[in-house]
Amino acid sequence: METGRTTPGVVAGRLPPDAYETNFADLHPRYDPHEAHVAADRCYFCYDAPCITACPTAIDIPLFIRQIATGLPEAAARTIFDSNILGGMCARVCPTETLCEEACVREAAEGKPVEIGRLQRYATDTLIGAGVHPYTRAAPTGRRIAVIGAGPGGLSCAHGLARRGHDVTVFEARPRPGGLNEYGIASYKTPDGFAQKEVAWLMQIGGITIEYGAEIGRDRSFDDIRAAHDAVFIGNGLRGVNALGLDGEDMAGVEDAVDFIARLRQAGDRAALPVGRDVVVIGGGMTAVDAAIQARLLGAQNVTMVYRRGAERLNASVYEQNLAQINGVRLITGAVPVRLHGDRAVERVEFAYTSDEGGRLVTMNDGFWLPADQVLKAIGQVMQPLTADPEAALDLDGTKLRTAGTGAVPSHPGVFAGGDCTASGEALTVTAVAQGRDAAAAIHDYLTDAQPAQKEPA
Amino acid sequence: MADLSTDFVGIKSPNPFWLASAPPTDKEYNVRRAFEAGWGGVVWKTLGLDPHVVNVNGPRYGVIHGADRRVLGINNIELITDRPLEVNLREIKAVKRDYPDRAMVVSVMVPCEEWAWKEILPKVEETGADGIELNFGCPHGMSERGMGSAVGQVPEYIEMVARWCKQTTRMPVIVKLTPNITDIRHPARAAHAGGADAVSLINTINSITSVNLDAMCPEPMIDGKGSHGGYCGAAVKPIALNMVAEIARDPATAGLPISGIGGVTTWRDAAEFLALGAGSVQVCTAAMTYGFGIIKELTAGLSEWMDRAGYDNIAAVTGRAVPNVSDWKNLNLNYVTKARIDQDLCIKCGRCYAACEDTSHQAIGMGPDRTFEVIDAECVACNLCVNVCPVQDCITMERLPAGATDPRTGRVVPAEFGDWTTHPNNPAAHAAE
């Protein structure tokens, strides 16, 4: 029998060859100019617009939309990049339904916000597509700054520093830049290699060098890096993952959702990617939703997402939940896995119902089984410390770095941080960009105020 | 059901909607289809003497679009009919024979010489047409040749030609006026003095719709050059309404029948023209944009509104608003209102605030939670906030009752009427004693 959706086990090629391209196509294709004009015309050009307040990078949204409406998407793009150098990626991946578009007054008025994200994409694509980088680098200052991690936080910071004339070296553990833009975000949000195109475009500023395969804490020590640079920005994201803490987590077929997604994002030929027939995704956030949907898109027959608390506590937005359900993902809330069954490979998962007793989650005796040849764990990522030395360890707030408003790490002068690794803000691409941008400004101030630029002796 | 049938200077039509003299009425094929669709009448595309004129062979229209390419206004550099006179006359006759109940008015434009009018009018009369319209309005091309608006801008010529026509034909004579003039009352008075039965207005407004910034040339562009054209469509309606009203309330032309033209797009536009004194309306751009099918909306809408408002026939609507068209000096300065924001409807966009704070009277306050409220002590009731608010009825104007104190001026609102003519600040005021 030919391989299909119902073939048991974790196998590749469940779908007809041409189905993959359709399935992983752009979720929200780019507007054509007429669509953009119509969409832009809906903006009221609000005073002190609430959408701006809701955008973590505070893009001047009414201004850029008006620039689209008046026929200058390139000018609109500049407005966007002035606040958010990764405005191209944010336009694709921001959960706008909980950010700018949720705050749009037309959402309040008629439940149909101005489509800010898609307009932002229309504008930014125009300039990036033309290969035009609208900024020039200031005269070199001779300052050298290390950036740890080439994710959105690190890249945003690196650009801000390079623009101000500083020399930036980015140390990146992985072989490619972009962080989760390249390895994590769902394929249909950023198809056609956009993450790499965007980084190449960003690098046109000059003054940024990226060293790949350079994991700080393994290949290089944090202290050495710190000693060799005038300042350090940490944007290492959340590399570690939480474990279920159940027996059998090392069975074949059980893996972290982020690894599954990274493999998918890096795959040249998706038809060659194995996926289970019965996939169980554990978790209730963006990662769980993305893993579940993409498992379906790869041809899994049954994909069930199981979240331990009630539906109202799901981290994934209503929009994302709907997207999951449209794609045929089954969502079960109020249940936790208690046992993984199987021999060498997982065969089924045993769940227990939970009850929320005043915020405390109680596992019940009652439960159910789900057949599973693949189990994807998406129960949270954690920061990996950059140094094992407790003396040199950076100050934590919970499991993440403690930072001041500007991104400065109070315990370590000259060290700044931003993005997922810090305890402040939501773990989103746009937040990382904002924090990287602000840290660049703070580092610049730190370098120019605290240590006045070297002058020729009088 | 309201009776839409219309008798305009003896020209009868089943409804007051006529297609204006323009491409929709340029030939038999169009006019037959218009009548089948339900149009009450047509003013046939302007006839001239042979040899007939020629049109440009490149684009003849420019346009102003709204965001969704909604046509807001069109301009054109088309001339009068570019077909032989005989062909037009034959077609007019055939159509009128087959649609005796529809208004068939024929637009005419010939040189400003008596023989020319005396030559063409009998030929038109012979077709069985119901009336003629003198095209003194075309502002482009024909005006360079001393016709169209070149005549319409000289009241003496209007009077003279109108008189020739009245002497020559038994048909009612309608004079179509150009808006490209400072005071529309003068040409209307001239038409009246020349014995014209009615005026129709407006013809198109001289305009350049846009400039092609690559070619540095006005649109529409003919081989790298452009010329001004006539502007029409929804955008010109306010100008047309005012001109109609000016004529309707001018004692010198009181009672002169008016066919209202300019931007009529919906039944409501038509009702407004009627209310300001028109006895029939003419439509061009709306038909050119949407086709003849809009006549169903126009007639059904007008009829529905007349039923609701209690008007039995067109004559009952004509001129109803004219007595309320006044001069500024006669407006009641003791009518004091304040803007009121309905907080339940407000979507907190802040447009009222930006408008009032930046460009008006600083009369809207913005609270920390984006609550917008009117400051009565500053509000002059200009209405700008009402106009810019995107939510219908969210901001309204509320009248201060007589006896209340206006917190802006500190003065008690008087119960009696008081206008500028009696205002103490008016140096020319003579207190009524």
Ligand SMILES: Cc1cc2nc3c(=O)[nH]c(=O)nc-3n(C[C@H](O)[C@H](O)[C@H](O)COP(=O)(O)OP(=O)(O)OC[C@H]3O[C@@H](n4cnc5c(N)ncnc54)[C@H](O)[C@@H]3O)c2cc1C
């Ligand atoms: C599956 C998934 C889907 C997501 N979808 C969305 C979405 O749709 N929209 C959205 O806004 N957000 C989404 N997010 C969140 C978003 O991707 C992150 O918030 C964002 O990428 C954080 O950026 P960052 O720069 O802090 O970290 P990362 O993007 O994680 O980048 C960190 C970089 O540092 C490198 N690094 C780590 N440790 C070291 C080290 N020791 N030495 C050198 N380099 C190191 C990593 O390899 C990586 O390149 C998603 C996250 C996941 C996991």
Ligand SMILES: Cc1cc2nc3c(=O)[nH]c(=O)nc-3n(C[C@H](O)[C@H](O)[C@H](O)COP(=O)(O)O)c2cc1C
């Ligand atoms: C392409 C075009 C050609 C026109 N030709 C004539 C004409 O030959 N004679 C005339 O009296 N008016 C002519 N007009 C003016 C129309 O009859 C009418 O007065 C004007 O368009 C305003 O009405 P509207 O806003 O409904 O279009 C023309 C208008 C257009 C758009």
Ligand code: SF4
């Ligand atoms: S960056 Fe994201 S949140 Fe900000 S305006 Fe753009 S799409 Fe909205």
Ligand code: SF4
């Ligand atoms: S809130 Fe909506 S309407 Fe107002 S400026 Fe922002 S996008 Fe435009």
Ligand code: SF4
């Ligand atoms: S313009 Fe209207 S909707 Fe907007 S803030 Fe003012 S009152 Fe509210």
